[in-house]
Amino acid sequence: MTSVAQRLALEALPQYTAEVRTNVARRRRWDLVFAVVGLLATSVGVVTLVALFVDLILDGYHRLTPDFFFSFPSRRAAEAGILSAWVGTCLVMFVTAVIGVPLAVSAGIYLEEYAPRNWMTALIEINVSNLAAVPSIVYGLLALGLFVYTLGFGQSILSAGLTLAMMIMPIIVVATREAVRAVPHSIREAAYAVGATRWQVTRDHVLPYSIPGIATGVIIGLARAIGETAPLITIGALTFIAYLPDSPISTTPPFVSFDWLWSGFTVLPIQMFNWVSRPGTAFHANAAAAGIVIVLLTLVMNGFAIYLRYRLRRRINW
Amino acid sequence: MALARPSLIRPRVHHRDVKERVVEAILFLCAVSAVAVTTAIVVVLVIESFGFFLHVSVWEFLTDTMWTPLFAEPRYGILPLLCGTLLSAGVALFVAVPLGLMVALYLSEFAPVRVRETVKPFLEMLEGIPTVVYGYFALLFVTPLLQNFIPNLPGFNVLSPGIVIGIMIVPYVGSVSEDAMRAVPNALREASYACGATRLQTTLRVVMPAAASGIAASFVLGIARATGETMVVAIAAGQQPNLTFDPREPAATITAYIVQVALGDLPHGSIGYQSIFAAGLVLLLITLLFNVLAHLLRARLREAY
Numbered sequence: 001m002t003s004v005a006q007r008l009a010l011e012a013l014p015q016y017t018a019e020v021r022t023n024v025a026r027r028r029r030w031d032l033v034f035a036v037v038g039l040l041a042t043s044v045g046v047v048t049l050v051a052l053f054v055d056l057i058l059d060g061y062h063r064l065t066p067d068f069f070f071s072f073p074s075r076r077a078a079e080a081g082i083l084s085a086w087v088g089t090c091l092v093m094f095v096t097a098v099i100g101v102p103l104a105v106s107a108g109i110y111l112e113e114y115a116p117r118n119w120m121t122a123l124i125e126i127n128v129s130n131l132a133a134v135p136s137i138v139y140g141l142l143a144l145g146l147f148v149y150t151l152g153f154g155q156s157i158l159s160a161g162l163t164l165a166m167m168i169m170p171i172i173v174v175a176t177r178e179a180v181r182a183v184p185h186s187i188r189e190a191a192y193a194v195g196a197t198r199w200q201v202t203r204d205h206v207l208p209y210s211i212p213g214i215a216t217g218v219i220i221g222l223a224r225a226i227g228e229t230a231p232l233i234t235i236g237a238l239t240f241i242a243y244l245p246d247s248p249i250s251t252t253p254p255f256v257s258f259d260w261l262w263s264g265f266t267v268l269p270i271q272m273f274n275w276v277s278r279p280g281t282a283f284h285a286n287a288a289a290a291g292i293v294i295v296l297l298t299l300v301m302n303g304f305a306i307y308l309r310y311r312l313r314r315r316i317n318w
Numbered sequence: 319m320a321l322a323r324p325s326l327i328r329p330r331v332h333h334r335d336v337k338e339r340v341v342e343a344i345l346f347l348c349a350v351s352a353v354a355v356t357t358a359i360v361v362v363l364v365i366e367s368f369g370f371f372l373h374v375s376v377w378e379f380l381t382d383t384m385w386t387p388l389f390a391e392p393r394y395g396i397l398p399l400l401c402g403t404l405l406s407a408g409v410a411l412f413v414a415v416p417l418g419l420m421v422a423l424y425l426s427e428f429a430p431v432r433v434r435e436t437v438k439p440f441l442e443m444l445e446g447i448p449t450v451v452y453g454y455f456a457l458l459f460v461t462p463l464l465q466n467f468i469p470n471l472p473g474f475n476v477l478s479p480g481i482v483i484g485i486m487i488v489p490y491v492g493s494v495s496e497d498a499m500r501a502v503p504n505a506l507r508e509a510s511y512a513c514g515a516t517r518l519q520t521t522l523r524v525v526m527p528a529a530a531s532g533i534a535a536s537f538v539l540g541i542a543r544a545t546g547e548t549m550v551v552a553i554a555a556g557q558q559p560n561l562t563f564d565p566r567e568p569a570a571t572i573t574a575y576i577v578q579v580a581l582g583d584l585p586h587g588s589i590g591y592q593s594i595f596a597a598g599l600v601l602l603l604i605t606l607l608f609n610v611l612a613h614l615l616r617a618r619l620r621e622a623y
Contacts, residue, residue, distance in 0.1 A: 027516045034518050038424025041417050042437050045444045048485050052451065055459045106348035114342055115349070127352040133539075133609045134602065135546025137573050138359060140580070141598040145362035149586055166355050173352070197334055199341045220446070227448025230548035230573065234580045234594075269450040269549075276454050276553055284458060291451045302446040306439045 056295065060288025068289060073241065073271065077282035082290055084241040085271035088157070089226060091245060091260060092267055095161020096168065096225050101218055104169040108176025108214075113202050132170035139167045140234025148235055155236035157245060158261040163231050168221035175217020179210035212312045216305045223301035227294060229269040241266045268294050363602060366595030373589050379596065385559040385575070387593045388582075394593065396600055398559035402476065402569035403604075406551050407544035409480025409565050410487060414540050417484070418491030419533065425492070426499040427521045441489035449486070453553030456482040461554065474556030474568040482554070483547050491540040498532020498616075499525055535615035542608035546601065548573035572601045 071081025107128070115121040143163035153159045183206050191201040245263035266274075268290055275287035371379070374394040382395025421441075425434050461478040465471045502525050510520040526533070548571075556568030557578050570578070576594045584590045 024516075027519065031516050031518045034521075035424070035428045038420050038428050039433075041420035042424055042429075042441075044417055044485065045421070045488055046437070046440050049440060049444050049447070051459070052447070052455045055455060056451070059458070103348050103351060106345045107352060110342075110345035110349040114345055124349050124352055127356045130356060130606075130609070131352060133542060133605060134359065135548070135573065135605055137546065137548045137576055138363075138598055138602050141366075141576070141595055142355075142359045142362050144580075145366055145595065146358055169352065169355070197338050199338050223446055227446075227450065229448070229450045230552075230577060233577050236580060269448055272454070273450050273549065273553065276450075276457060287454055291454055294448050295451055298446050298448060299443060302443050303439075306442060 053295065056288045056291045060285050060290075060292055063285050063289035064292065068286075072243075073266075073274075077280070077286055080275075080283075080286055082268060082271055082293065084244060085266050085268045085290070086293070087244055088237075088241070088265040089267045091157050092160045092164065092232075092265065093222060093226060095157060095261070096164040097218075097222060099162060100165030100168055100221070100225075101172065103165065104172035104221075105176050105214060105218075107169070108173045109180060109202060109207075111173070112177045112180040113198070113206065128170050128173050131166075132174070136167055136228055137230040137234055139163055140231030142166070143231065143235045154262065155238070155264060156262045157265045159235050160232050160237065160265060160267070163235060164225040164228060167228065167231060168225050171221040171224065172214075172217045175220070176210070176214050179213025179217070180206055182213065183209045212308055216309045216312070219301050219305040219308070223298045223305070226301070227269055227298050229267075229273055232267060232270060233273070237270050238264050238266050268297075359602070363595050363599045366592050367599045369587075370589065370592035370596040373592075374596075383561050385570075387590050388579070392589070396572075396597065398561040399570060399572045399575055399597060400600070401561050401563070402551075402555070402559065403545055403571040403573070403601075405563060405565055405569060406476050406480045406483065406547075406555065406571055407541050409477060410484035410544040410547075411537065411541055413481050413484025414487045414491050414544075415537055417488045418495060418536065418540065421488060421492035422495035422499060422533070422536075423521055423526070426496045427517065427525060441492065444486070445489045447486075449547065449549040450553070452482050452486055453479070453550045456550050456554035468566060471566055472556075472568060474554065474558075475566050476551075476555050476569050477565040479550045479554040480565060483544050483550050486547075486550070487540050487543050490543060491536045494536035494539055495529070495533045498529040498536065501532065502528045531615045531618045535612040538608050538612040538615065542605045542612070545608070546573065546605050548577060552577045572597045 068081045069086065070083050071079060072083055073085075074080040107124075111121065111124065111128075115124070140163060143159055143166075147153045147159040147162055148155055153162075187205050187209065188201050191205045196204070241264065245260035245265065272287050272290040272294065275283045275290065278284075379394055379396055381397070382393055383397050384393035384395050385398045386393045425437065429437070456479045457473075460482055461471070461473060461475065464475075464478055464481075468477075471477070506524050506528060507520055510524045515523070551571045552574040555570065555574060557570050557574050558568050559575065560567055560569040562569060575597055579590060579594045
């Protein structure tokens with residue numbers, strides 16, 4: 001019986017092998033199909049990026065004249081410019097960076113280097129990750145209730161800077177923690193061994209090594225803040241501003257003035273939003289031109305951050 | 319230990335200790351500011367919403383089908399805004415789920431290292447583009463494009479911003495899913511290959527089920543993102559509260575309503591002013607809900623390995 005079965009099996013073997021072969025070939029083809037579909041799905045993003053940029057350039061590039069950068073907004077589309085918008089963006093970003101970056105980097109260092117394992121630390125960590133998930137417009141509502149009215153900062157550059165500083169804090173905290181965590185323990189132990197205190201170890205050894213990582217997070221955070229519109233509209237940024245805030249530098253003592261902090265403002269994305277919302281292609285061209293400026297700004301910043309991280313990954317071998 | 323120190327250097331050590339304490343206290347205060355911000359968000363939203371709910375009953379807020387706070391005869395039903403929000407998030411998800419999943423599967427299991435290293439920066443850049451620019455793109459590029467296929471599509475509709483938000487969150491959904499897939503131990507893949515499975519079989523039958531809860535978490539986080547998205551819908555969806563489930567119609571989301579009110583000139587303390595805080599509270603609760611859900615899903619993932 002067995003020998004018959006064996007003989008039958010042997011006779012059928014070539015047929016089976018052929019079947020297995022076609023089966024494998026078919027499955028390999030599916031592998032290829034899936035890889036191609038995956039590549040296509042992935043390239044949708046790249047195609048969108050290109051389409052968006054080309055669309056902006058076609059619509060708006062003829063408006064990118066020097067006048068556009070040095071004119072105030074105007075009721076006549078052809079005369080309108082982004083002077084008050086880019087000055088506003090610079091001033092708001094200055095406040096955001098000065099307040100947000102030290103705060104967030106310190107918080108990240110504390111959580112990674114100092115924090116004991118207790119309920120307080122757990123509470124802080126939960127809050128940081130929750131804040132990262134809060135929609136940006138909610139920060140605007142917070143700022144409207146707290147800064148604008150309760151603290152009386154008004155609809156000012158100061159309120160705007162503080163709002164964005166709170167918003168980008170979680171991004172920078174997370175980046176700082178990752179950068180600090182990547183520094184090997186041997187570095188810290190070597191410093192402790194020669195008698196350094198905890199702050200000396202952090203300041204002189206851990207921080208210098210983690211600067212590129214922290215910088216990456218800071219740049220990505222600031223790029224996010226530059227493009228952010230909704231929270232600033234919520235606190236009441238003006239959409240039509242035909243004046244500049246007081247100059248921070250003066251010729252009379254004390255030479256530096258902080259009156260601009262209390263000034264009303266507009267920023268690039270809000271100016272763009274204002275122009276998009278108007279009917280008529282003339283204003284849409286202005287919006288596209290402003291869009292080109294914003295996209296270039298954020299792309300350059302993000303590109304630099306990505307480059308920094310890439311270099312970081314390649315250069316450092318502990 | 320303090321007794322064992324030679325008395326000569328003690329003053330210096332003492333000085334150093336004080337500095338250490340001060341530095342630690344400052345760093346601690348910075349970290350605690352995160353708790354302060356969260357608390358402030360909740361307090362501000364709840365206090366201002368409380369003023370709102372003194373005028374409008376919670377029942378009316380949740381069941382009325384009209385949202386017209388700025389009209390002469392105001393009605394305060396959140397349903398149309400909620401509907402617009404979920405509708406645009408739904409359209410976004412309809413785009414982002416298949417694309418995000420394919421991107422994650424491809425980048426995690428199929429793509430050669432070089433392709434992955436080239437594509438990922440592009441995806442990150444896509445994430446970095448300001449939303450107001452996406453709004454422009456939705457209103458003046460995608461809507462006219464769609465009007466070629468859907469003849470009666472109005473200039474403002476939910477479909478176009480929904481699609482754009484979907485493409486916008488693909489990198490986010492993709493990278494969260496990819497992280498989940500990469501967390502699947504290689505031993506599982508090797509076992510599958512050893513049984514003679516091809517790459518696709520391994521991907522679909524081993525990696526995907528093993529990473530399922532992480533992938534689900536990425537979808538939920540995607541909804542949370544899409545729900546909180548503001549500028550794209552404010553620009554391209556028309557800012558009219560509309561209780562509809564047809565994405566071809568114009569509608570307003572919670573976020574678009576807040577923008578609309580903020581652009582106007584409502585006096586501080588008026589009911590219209592308070593209404594944006596009530597709307598914001600609803601938005602915060604929705605995103606919180608989705609984030610807790612995602613957290614639970616991911617916690618399940620961590621348990622498995």
